[in-house]
Amino acid sequence: xxxxxxxxxxxxxxxxxxxxxxxxxIIDEKKHYFQMxxxxxxxxxxxxxxxxxxxxxxxxxxxxxxxxxxxLKEHIEELIxxxxxxxxxxxxxxxxxxxxxxxxxxxxxPKKAYKLVTAxxxxxxxxxxxxLEEKAKEGKITKLETFGEKSQSDILRAIEEFRxxxxxxxxxxxxxxxxxxxxxxxxxxxxxxxxxVNTMGxxxxxxxxxxxxxxxxxxxxxxAVLDYFTKYPNKxxxxxxxxxxxxxxxxSGTQVDLMTVPVENYGNLIQHFTGGKHHNVHLxxxxxxKGFSISEYGAKxxxxxKEEILKFTDEKKVYETLGMEYIPPELREDRGEIELALAxxxxxxxxxxxxxxxxxxxxxxxxEPSHDMGLNSMQEMLDKAKSLKYEYLAFSDHNPSQSxxxxxxxxxxxxxxxxxxxxxxxxxxxxxxxxxxxVDILPNGKLAIDDKCFEYLDAVIxxxxxxxxxxxxxxxxxxxxxxxxPKAKILAHPTGRLLGxxxxxxxxxxxxxxxxxxxKKALEINAWPERSDLPDDLIKKVVEAGxxxxxxxxxxxxxxMDLMKYGVWQARxxxxxxHDILNAKSYNEVAEFLEIK
DNA sequence: GCCGTTTTCGGCCCGACTGTTTTCAGTCG
Numbered sequence: 004x005x006x007x008x009x010x011x012x013x014x015x016x017x018x019x020x021x022x023x024x025x026x027x028x029i030i031d032e033k034k035h036y037f038q039m040x041x042x043x044x045x046x047x048x049x050x051x052x053x054x055x056x057x058x059x060x061x062x063x064x065x066x067x068x069x070x071x072x073x074x075l076k077e078h079i080e081e082l083i084x085x086x087x088x089x090x091x092x093x094x095x096x097x098x099x100x101x102x103x104x105x106x107x108x109x110x111x112x113p114k115k116a117y118k119l120v121t122a123x124x125x126x127x128x129x130x131x132x133x134x135l136e137e138k139a140k141e142g143k144i145t146k147l148e149t150f151g152e153k154s155q156s157d158i159l160r161a162i163e164e165f166r167x168x169x170x171x172x173x174x175x176x177x178x179x180x181x182x183x184x185x186x187x188x189x190x191x192x193x194x195x196x197x198x199x200v201n202t203m204g205x206x207x208x209x210x211x212x213x214x215x216x217x218x219x220x221x222x223x224x225x226x227a228v229l230d231y232f233t234k235y236p237n238k239x240x241x242x243x244x245x246x247x248x249x250x251x252x253x254x255s256g257t258q259v260d261l262m263t264v265p266v267e268n269y270g271n272l273i274q275h276f277t278g279g280k281h282h283n284v285h286l287x288x289x290x291x292x293k294g295f296s297i298s299e300y301g302a303k304x305x306x307x308x309k310e311e312i313l314k315f316t317d318e319k320k321v322y323e324t325l326g327m328e329y330i331p332p333e334l335r336e337d338r339g340e341i342e343l344a345l346a347x348x349x350x351x352x353x354x355x356x357x358x359x360x361x362x363x364x365x366x367x368x369x370x371e372p373s374h375d376m377g378l379n380s381m382q383e384m385l386d387k388a389k390s391l392k393y394e395y396l397a398f399s400d401h402n403p404s405q406s407x408x409x410x411x412x413x414x415x416x417x418x419x420x421x422x423x424x425x426x427x428x429x430x431x432x433x434x435x436x437x438x439x440x441x442v443d444i445l446p447n448g449k450l451a452i453d454d455k456c457f458e459y460l461d462a463v464i465x466x467x468x469x470x471x472x473x474x475x476x477x478x479x480x481x482x483x484x485x486x487x488x489p490k491a492k493i494l495a496h497p498t499g500r501l502l503g504x505x506x507x508x509x510x511x512x513x514x515x516x517x518x519x520x521x522x523k524k525a526l527e528i529n530a531w532p533e534r535s536d537l538p539d540d541l542i543k544k545v546v547e548a549g550x551x552x553x554x555x556x557x558x559x560x561x562x563x564m565d566l567m568k569y570g571v572w573q574a575r576x577x578x579x580x581x582h583d584i585l586n587a588k589s590y591n592e593v594a595e596f597l598e599i600k
Numbered sequence: 601g602c603c604g605t606t607t608t609c610g611g612c613c614c615g616a617c618t619g620t621t622t623t624c625a626g627t628c629g
Contacts, residue, residue, distance in 0.1 A: 035601095036612090037601065037602080037611090037612060038601050038602095039601095040601085040602090040612075041601040041602055041612095042601080044601095044602085045601085045602090069602090069603090070601095070602070070603095071602085072601065072602050072603075073601095073602095074601055074602080075601070075602085109627095109628095110618095110626095110627070110628090111627085112626060112627050112628085113626090113627095114625075114626055114627085115626070115627085148620095149619085149620065149621085149625075149626090150619090150620085151619065151620060153618085153619060153620085154618095154619065154620085157618090157619090204629085215629085217629085243616090243617060243618070244617095245616065245617050245618085246616090246617090247616070247617095248616060248617075250617095260628095260629080262616090275614085275615090276629080280629070283613070283614085283629095284612090284613055284614095285613095286613090287613040287614070288612080288613070290613090291612095291613080292605080292606085296613085296614080297613085297614085298613085298614050298615065299614085299615075299616095300614095300615090345605090
């Protein structure tokens with residue numbers, strides 16, 4: 004088999020699919036409406052998948068994705084094998100190529116893009132955005148049918164915002180979204196007209212990255228609330244203000260959508276806007292089968308020809324009405340939660356209060372490490388652990404650098420460190436101390452410390468910190484070899500991804516899961532927001548396989564230990580219960596798992 | 601083009617807001 008060796012990323016495939024959907028909308032939206040939806044849904048599924056389509060196709064594992072049937076599967080396979088697909092190309096070639104770059108500009112969709120490109124003769128896909136800007140500045144857009152002064156100035160501003168990086172696809176990390184929303188909620192609560200306020204959307208689902216912020220307000224006076232909202236001091240500008248909703252851009256460049264609703268259907272509103280798009284579509288299909296049409300205003304229901312609308316202040320009632328269990332926000336991504344809720348078989352998800360310790364803690368202990376060390380002393384980290392009511396804490400500094408020390412020096416550093424830890428054990432009775440280390444797995448699969456060093460360690464975390472570009476199977480072998488040391492118990496940040504910076508290295512997770520299960524190893528959910536690693540859909544796989552997970556903060560300072568909640572949310576998104584998480588277990592169980600003597 | 605508690609055909613979620621319109625098209629979530 005000859006493979007196209009340019010290797011196509013999920014992002015690229017998703018973009019092609021979105022372009023096909025746009026082409027269908029332009030060619031004849033009515034005729035191709037459902038193909039269009041299908042391509043859009045598939046694009047979302049591909050983009051949000053933690054597994055690379057490229058890998059799945061090469062291993063013949065492209066199955067089980069809702070929204071990717073036999074037709075689209077073939078197109079994906081062709082894209083990956085040949086770098087293009089004749090069927091998709093024939094659809095794309097029906098519209099001018101200059102249409103597609105314009106789709107990245109907020110407020111420009113397929114129809115407008117097509118009108119602009121054809122009416123203004125913008126024929127160069129590489130320069131189309133610049134050319135459009137020129138035409139707008141020359142006042143040519145107002146002259147087009149269905150465009151006016153406002154559309155022209157809107158286009159100019161949208162291009163400007165796009166250039167600043169505020170395109171349709173830019174997303175921020177969860178902590179930033181969380182912080183901005185907290186400030187806004189504090190502001191909103193000061194208004195006497197605000198009865199209830201909550202976040203919705205991907206922020207409430209605790210998605211590791213968030214695009215826009217969605218906020219719900221229950222009120223008796225929506226005009227007053229909308230007015231108050233648009234006067235938010237930390238705003239750049241108001242995007243829109245309607246009778247029920249309004250959107251602003253904050254000074255940090257984040258779009259915030261506010262929806263108001265009377266108290267009686269507040270539950271319907273937050274249910275409607277919390278679920279991911281596919282969760283909502285799926286849920287409304289289930290509702291239709293049960294005779295309900297649900298929206299943010301309530302559940303419409305026909306009884307003896309008469310229509311009634313059921314309104315709920317509590318969103319739990321929406322699920323109850325449909326005969327389902329309540330689905331926690333973190334699960335509302337259409338990854339099987341609807342079926343489980345219908346069957347009343349949803350797992351009881353892990354909670355922050357279940358966490359009893361943290362295995363991945365870096366300190367300022369002078370270990371002369373291969374990577375960055377922590378800011379705070381071991382004692383300071385222990386004090387923080389005490390304030391979090393932890394039962395145990397493991398110090399997992401990076402191993403001393405190999406290049407700058409002899410084996411003997413490393414041995415002596417670890418010996419002294421162990422003595423220090425033994426002292427701390429005596430002076431800190433309320434938190435059990437575990438002596439660990441985060442050890443690099445070298446490219447050849449060996450660990451970056453000499454074997455005799457292990458006598459000073461209860462167990463080690465192993466991880467990849469160099470030579471990321473490796474063949475998938477070789478990387479998998481490397482990891483498994485590293486993990487097979489009897490004292491290696493936890494694989495840290497298993498995919499190595501950094502959100503917004505780099506995709507992870509490629510691994511065969513199934514093989515690692517199999518090895519971990521057989522050899523009693525744990526995989527880490529790294530709570531560091533930029534990592535959020537394992538990704539949620541892979542956590543789900545690990546949970547289904549019955550392999551142990553840990554949730555660790557990878558703290559390099561005492562305040563980082565507060566990031567635990569992000570790891571717990573991530574675990575919840577992966578359907579994990581407290582039984583799946585090692586650091587939700589007692590010290591004795593942990594000691595048994597880690598084989599601490 | 602997908603999919604199945606009406607299963608291999610015939611359906612496919614629901615609504616707000618804006619701008620350019622006199623009743624709607626386009627975009628967005």
